[in-house]
Structures are given as C-alpha cells and as structure tokens.
Amino acid sequence: MENFSPWSALAGGALLGLSAAVLMLFSGKVAGISGIISGLFTRKKKEFSWRLAFLTGMVLSMFILQPFSIDLPELIKQPVLSIIAAGFLVGFGTRLSNGCTSGHGIIGLGRFSKRSITATLIFMAAAVIVVFIRSRLGVL
Template sequence: MEFSMPWHALIGGLLLGLSAGILMLFNGKVAGISGIIGGLFSPKKDDWAWRLMFVIGMIVSIAFTAPIGFQLPDLSSMDIAVVAVAGLLVGIGTRLGNGCTSGHGIIGMGRFSKRSIVATCTFMAVAILVVFIRKSLGAL
C-alpha cells in the first residue's frame, strides 16, 4: 500500500471523531471501545442495547466502506496464536490503563483530561518503542 497522502487516515479520524461526538452529545456516553464491549459482559439495566448497536455498527461498517476502497488487514499469513496473545495483552493493557486509545485518545484528550493525556502519551511511547525494537530485531 502506498502512502503518498494520508486521506484514509484523515477520513477515518474525522469519522471516529464524529461518531464519538454524536454518542457523547445524544447519549452522554464515552466512545471507549473497551468500556463499551466490557459493558456488554456486565450490563446495567437498560444499558446494553446502545452498546450492542455500537459494536454491530463497527462490525458491519466494512460493508459500507469496502465499495469505496477500504479494506480490513489481511491476517491470513499471521500465526493465529500470536494474534490471540496480542489481543489478550491489549485487553490487559486497557484494564490497567482504565481505558483504551479510543476512550483516552479521542474523548479524554478532547476534554483535556490530564489522566487521558498521560495515558495517550504512554500508549504512543510504548508503540514507538515496540516498533523500534521490532524493526531493529528484523534487521538482524
């Protein structure tokens, strides 16, 4: 995939911000994916329907974006055990960090939450470090 202009990233960011803003404006809820999915497993009264609809919307969105050129990453060449362990580690990290990149990075930083700014800076620093280590080991 060529990356001459980040149009997909720009459009994706705009759509994420728009969906998070709409959810906050009309429902008073934070669009933190880990919290939304976690709430499905321990629902409060009358709190599961919007969460389920949000998750379904994320899943079926590919049907609307595929015709205009968006694709899901191809994971067929990856070891499923590595993908599962990575997903588990991300889940543990979201619990330790009291939220995920969508909750802290989009909503929290937009509200100037100090905790979210620290969490997002930590996410980014660790991501940069992991990419650096992976690229360095890949060069060996």
C-alpha cells in the first residue's frame, strides 16, 4: 500500500466499470476475465477475435500507462513458485465459484445477482483474512 491514492483507485474502478459496461452494451458479453481467457481455448465461432482483442488491450494498457508514471505491481520480486501457486489457487477458486472477481464483483453486482453477491462477500472476507494473517503474523 505504498502508493495508494483514493483518486487513482476511484479512477481505476470507474475505468473497469466503464469497460465492462461498454462490452456489455455493444456485444452483450460479460467482462469476466476468467471466462474470456477460458473462451480462447474453446474456439467457439465468432468468439475468438473479441476475446483476443480484449486481452490484448489489457496487456497493451501497461505500455499506454507508462508515460503517465503509473506504477504497476512488480511480480519479479516475488518467488516464481509463489506466483505459480497463486495462479493455480485463483484458477481453482474461479472454477469453484463459477466466475472470477471481475465477473462477479463488477458485472454480477451491477445486475444484483444473488450468486455474485454471495461470491463477492466470500472473496472479500478471504482477502481480509489473508491481509490480516500476512500483516499481523507474517505468514503466507
């Protein structure tokens, strides 16, 4: 939380919401990242190109943001095994909850989905517990 700013958090949240709304408005698609990525591997007709464009835009955004001195998290400082383990845990949780934080937390809450409200409450509770354990006990 070294560079936390409520204004940058607000701007980031607004951009996430705007991008999800634009995708839903113009294509009827849900901006759940796990679903978009998994759809790249199923190769449904007329589904591959928009998914690839969405993910390409996400990756390119870090280069677009560089001139504005916006710092992104540095994963290189983390042990590779912990990054891999985190990826597997996120994938497992995504399958278990039938969606990811972006699908449930941004789209599902906006649609007042009971399943998404429940999933988001569980995501947030788990995050609070992990932060508490890491900050107070120095574990994980």
